[in-house]
Amino acid sequence: MTGIIYFECSSGISGDMAVASMIDLGIDQNRLLHTLNSVPVEGFEIKISRVDKSGINVCDFDVILEEDNHDHDMEYLYGEHHHEHHHHHHEHRGLSDVLKIISETDMTERARDIAMKIFTIIAEAEAEAHATSVDKVHFHEVGAIDSIVDVIALAHCIDELSPEHVCVSELYEGTGTVRCQHGIIPVPAPATLSIATRYGLPLRISESKGEYVTPTGAAFVAAVRDTEVPDTIIVKKVGMGNGKRKTDRPGYVRAMIIEPA
Numbered sequence: 001m002t003g004i005i006y007f008e009c010s011s012g013i014s015g016d017m018a019v020a021s022m023i024d025l026g027i028d029q030n031r032l033l034h035t036l037n038s039v040p041v042e043g044f045e046i047k048i049s050r051v052d053k054s055g056i057n058v059c060d061f062d063v064i065l066e067e068d069n070h071d072h073d074m075e076y077l078y079g080e081h082h083h084e085h086h087h088h089h090h091e092h093r094g095l096s097d098v099l100k101i102i103s104e105t106d107m108t109e110r111a112r113d114i115a116m117k118i119f120t121i122i123a124e125a126e127a128e129a130h131a132t133s134v135d136k137v138h139f140h141e142v143g144a145i146d147s148i149v150d151v152i153a154l155a156h157c158i159d160e161l162s163p164e165h166v167c168v169s170e171l172y173e174g175t176g177t178v179r180c181q182h183g184i185i186p187v188p189a190p191a192t193l194s195i196a197t198r199y200g201l202p203l204r205i206s207e208s209k210g211e212y213v214t215p216t217g218a219a220f221v222a223a224v225r226d227t228e229v230p231d232t233i234i235v236k237k238v239g240m241g242n243g244k245r246k247t248d249r250p251g252y253v254r255a256m257i258i259e260p261a
Contacts, residue, residue, distance in 0.1 A: 012212025
């Protein structure tokens, strides 16, 4: 039992950032890799490393795909250039397909429940954004292998840390537009906004351009946040998780083990 975990999200939050921050808190990497190696899909490998971010040493969690998607391609993501190679047909999965993958992964029952909860929250938000039903939602960006692996990793890490409570700061989000499977959409993305609305997540819209809070990051917060941030805290340990996108903010999530002062 870890106490209270506090996610400080002044640079937003995504799945890989949150996973890296929890690894940095002391997750057993071999156990995490065992879980991820048991995911019954192919076409990815995991890289856990240390990187320098604005002079600060932070943990990086990367799901490397055999056929890359465009999440890390800034020019594509923000519509500055059109790439001829962006018409790859990724395998689109429905929620039942994703839940089956999670059910067949070697993880604790508690971690499995958390992973299923996160993806169900995403599916509900996508259904609302596209005015359809949850069973008709087909995941594009979030249905790519890397997001499934991110969600399973998130669930494994929070289960291993087993905090008594989870609290989260304001989620700093940017402005402007982002490119998705359906074209150019405004930030916050509709699915992210749907999750924030349904679960009362505290968004702070900054003047920074770009997407800082991803649907996966928002769904993780919605699934695990269960208390407010104490007014004063004593910090016991800090983990820092790297964000991949080059932005004008520091670009990492800080996960802290805290107790009220």
